[in-house]
Amino acid sequence: MVSVFWFRRDLRIKDHPALFQALASGDEILLVATADTLGARFSELSTIRQNSLRASWRELKKSLSGKLTILESPKDLVALAQSMGIRSVYVSSAFDSQGFKELAAIERDLQSSETKLIRGEGNYAVSPGRVRKSDGTPYRVYTPFFNEWVKLDPGTPIPEGNLSAAMPEVESSFNARLELSVGILAGEEYALKTLERFLDSRVDAYADMRNRADVGGTSHLSHALSHGEIHPRTILSRLGNGSGESVFRKEIAWREFYADVMWHNPETLTDYLNPKFAEMKYDFDEQIFAKWCSGQTGYPMVDAGMRQLLQDGWMHNRVRMIVASFLVKDLHFEWQHGAKWFEQNLTDFDPASNSHGWQWTAGCGTDASPYYRVFNPVMQGLKFDPNGDYVRKYIPELSHLTGANAHEPWEDPHGYSKGYPKRIVDHAEERNESLRRLEAIKTA
DNA sequence: TTTTGAGTTGTTCGA
């Protein structure tokens, strides 16, 4: 009999419970990935994000001796199952609302060919839904969630499955054009190397340096986690109790907390967790939005972040909060506009972390930022890019300004001489406007 | 059962 293993957000072969289960089933296993499974449709993603996915497939295919078939959409998988008389489709469980809706739909479609969908263990150290309060309800605040989460044993990494059961690839009309990803570093081996490099050189300073936009102080594992090139359990198994390691463990736990929140509140992928915020007054303007997207707001720290996203398909975590706060609190846009842009452009896009990160900033999420906490983009720049190096790296129009002066071009008589745009709004005014709008939805 | 204090990521204002 022939069965399929369906790769989605789990593009690895080590510590892979669902793949192990498929390979141990006794069936011949056809290995399949589908392009439209990491958020928006593949064709709607930025070029850089498409190529990032191609790079991950390329490396996965290499580690599978070429035995990987890449299809365009899950519908193609259903058609394949029908034409080949596939017995079962094995897959990792999905917990985000996009993912589990997709699996449910495929499970239904596969019934026409009497093919079963078999869900294995997913890509979390502690699967969403497992951590509960003593009364059985889920947590809505991070710290108590973490205190319970950290007590649970994620188990030890499992061995690699026996790939001798894998079948050769089959013809696919979808051309993933993997050659376009040449030069992009990705894949499981690279993820494990990234982890080792982080543990060897940066984790000790992580607590202090992770917020510095001008320093590569973060783990750089978000892409690998997003594509499932590494299992979080593998990461946790390598962490001790140093201060940097403890702070980093908490970051892993944030990913799991947001996945848990989304599992219990699937509509919050696009809806307000706090429904009161749906009643607030918002603005929207295409041209203003285009300026935010392209990094032309006139606030250097915001623009540097947005240009980093376009150039690298990645943005420093601290800067994500700054640009998000600017869109939501200074421009008064609904957070969903920004979340969508991030989805299209971030190579490390994760549905739960993205939606709930945005909701936290907007003040409508779990453990929400207090309403009065509005980021000042200039002050944030001076604090987390004190020498202006980050800003100058992404904004050539500020290259003539030295040190921290790059954060305040309006203070320099030649600040705008290289064409940097003037500020599109006045931060102090818009901060007050934002507080007024929040005041209006306060419960009496 | 009720109360109390703390809770990822901040800024402004007045002394």
Place this chain on the structure above:
DNA sequence: GTCGAACAACTCAAA
């Protein structure tokens, strides 16, 4: 220039 206070409402756990 530095420093403390003030800026909601709600969730959760411990007292």
